[in-house]
Amino acid sequence: MSTTTFAILISGVILLQVAGFAAFGFYRQQARYRALERPEPNVVPPPSAVGSTVPAITRAIAWSGEREFVVQRRVIEDGNASVCSFYLVPTDGAPLPVYQPGQYLTFKLEIPEPTGGLPTHVVRCYSLSDRPRTDHFRVSIKRVPAPPGKPDVAPGIASNHFHDHIQEGSRLSVRAPSGHFHLDAESELPIVLIAGGIGLTPLLSILNTLAHEADPREVWLFYGVRHRGEHIMKAHLEHLRDTHPTLHLHVCYAEPSAEDRAGIDYQHQGWIDIQLLRRTLHFGRYDFYVCGPLAMMETLVPALGEAGVADENIHYESFGPASLTRRRAPVSATVSIPVAVRFSRSGKTIQWDSTSDSLLELAEDQGIRVDSGCRAGSCGSCQTRIESGEVVYQQTPDADVKPGHCLLCIATPATDLTLAL
Numbered sequence: 111m112s113t114t115t116f117a118i119l120i121s122g123v124i125l126l127q128v129a130g131f132a133a134f135g136f137y138r139q140q141a142r143y144r145a146l147e148r149p150e151p152n153v154v155p156p157p158s159a160v161g162s163t164v165p166a167i168t169r170a171i172a173w174s175g176e177r178e179f180v181v182q183r184r185v186i187e188d189g190n191a192s193v194c195s196f197y198l199v200p201t202d203g204a205p206l207p208v209y210q211p212g213q214y215l216t217f218k219l220e221i222p223e224p225t226g227g228l229p230t231h232v233v234r235c236y237s238l239s240d241r242p243r244t245d246h247f248r249v250s251i252k253r254v255p256a257p258p259g260k261p262d263v264a265p266g267i268a269s270n271h272f273h274d275h276i277q278e279g280s281r282l283s284v285r286a287p288s289g290h291f292h293l294d295a296e297s298e299l300p301i302v303l304i305a306g307g308i309g310l311t312p313l314l315s316i317l318n319t320l321a322h323e324a325d326p327r328e329v330w331l332f333y334g335v336r337h338r339g340e341h342i343m344k345a346h347l348e349h350l351r352d353t354h355p356t357l358h359l360h361v362c363y364a365e366p367s368a369e370d371r372a373g374i375d376y377q378h379q380g381w382i383d384i385q386l387l388r389r390t391l392h393f394g395r396y397d398f399y400v401c402g403p404l405a406m407m408e409t410l411v412p413a414l415g416e417a418g419v420a421d422e423n424i425h426y427e428s429f430g431p432a433s434l435t436r437r438r439a440p441v442s443a444t445v446s447i448p449v450a451v452r453f454s455r456s457g458k459t460i461q462w463d464s465t466s467d468s469l470l471e472l473a474e475d476q477g478i479r480v481d482s483g484c485r486a487g488s489c490g491s492c493q494t495r496i497e498s499g500e501v502v503y504q505q506t507p508d509a510d511v512k513p514g515h516c517l518l519c520i521a522t523p524a525t526d527l528t529l530a531l
């Protein structure tokens with residue numbers, strides 16, 4: 111080989127290497143833009159994030175059915191003393207499974223009748239409000255009063271039972287953590303948490319996990335309450351903000367009291383709305399997690415969609431009956447009315463005419479007793495066997511549904527139907 115040919119060959123190899131590096135750099139940059147539609151978050155991660163390792167957690171298997179827990183500690187979390195945290199330890203002493211931040215526990219409660227009659231059995235879901243630990247769970251429960259202007263109606267049965275009768279040492283039957291509303295651990299997008307009132311609890315679990323793991327993603331927490339008396343875990347949230355530069359805390363008081371300090375206790379006056387989000391967030395893509403009262407969910411979740419946020423980036427959970435219309439299946443399009451719903455054990459057949467919101471409501475209107483808890487597809491108590499026919503769900507069930515069964519609270523008939531009730 112001549113010297114000239116050798117020189118050309120070497121130059122070619124060098125050129126190929128340079129082109130290869132350039133192509134690789136270009137590809138990585140494109141991938142980042144595709145994922146985030148903007149460069150790196152503009153806040154430097156906290157020093158603790160650099161080279162941090164998340165401590166390995168002993169993996170334990172989630173249990174089926176109920177497991178007994180004992181209340182180790184109770185802590186009041188707000189100025190009004192209307193939210194109480196319960197720290198729960200399993201009586202079998204075995205390690206707890208690692209849950210996904212945002213999931214909830216389901217409690218089966220036996221509530222004594224004050225007049226000495228038979229106890230009432232109720233099932234209720236409560237979100238885990240802290241990051242996963244191997245030795246205990248924490249839930250934070252708000253006392254639910256009677257509806258405004260209805261003093262003759264009994265206040266919330268389970269929440270008041272927790273506040274008034276569940277003490278340190280009390281034992282509780284608990285189903286394993288579940289639920290599809292949880293942190294997307296795979297996503298690299300910055301995170302926006304939007305909480306109204308007690309809806310803070312699952313988002314607190316997400317926030318505490320991100321802080322504990324020194325996650326480099328930027329996080330915004332928008333938290334709306336009426337005033338400081340309702341502000342849950344105020345000192346804890348402010349401590350997180352002060353120690354984690356990637357966390358941006360935006361507290362909204364809708365009805366601040368005379369003592370509440372603007373700019374110190376809260377940053378915005380009014381409820382959280384889409385205008386506030388537009389003003390505060392930079393241009394770009396985010397993962398939104400929303401949990402709050404029905405009024406907030408019914409306005410904010412559709413508004414995010416209308417603002418162009420993709421469905422896959424909006425995660426939400428409502429603590430009450432499922433009434434968000436945005437993702438409901440178009441029931442009228444899937445059912446050719448009229449269809450007949452037969453309750454085989456009660457011997458009743460009813461024409462479904464869409465005036466009921468769900469099969470649970472239809473059964474209750476007929477005086478048919480059905481167990482129910484969350485009325486939102488979460489707790490599994492209304493699960494009923496389908497003898498024939500099909501149902502359509504208004505939303506994806508959170509509880510696991512046995513084959514051949516359905517959750518009445520979020521189902522409507524798709525065809526003529528026979529239920530084992």
Ligand SMILES: Cc1cc2nc3c(=O)[nH]c(=O)nc-3n(C[C@H](O)[C@H](O)[C@H](O)COP(=O)(O)OP(=O)(O)OC[C@H]3O[C@@H](n4cnc5c(N)ncnc54)[C@H](O)[C@@H]3O)c2cc1C
Binds near residue numbers: 289
């Ligand atoms: C997935 C999920 C997670 C949740 N996480 C939490 C959490 O972390 N923290 C939390 O505090 N809550 C949470 N909840 C809500 C919780 O499960 C309960 O719904 C809540 O505590 C109210 O239950 P209760 O038994 O106290 O009230 P209920 O007895 O169910 O009563 C609710 C309301 O209805 C009124 N009422 C009762 N009977 C009548 C009547 N005949 N006519 C008119 N009104 C009536 C009551 O006075 C009360 O105002 C969650 C719910 C779900 C589905």
Ligand code: FES
Binds near residue numbers: 482483491519
């Ligand atoms: S009442 Fe809870 S799943 Fe239906």
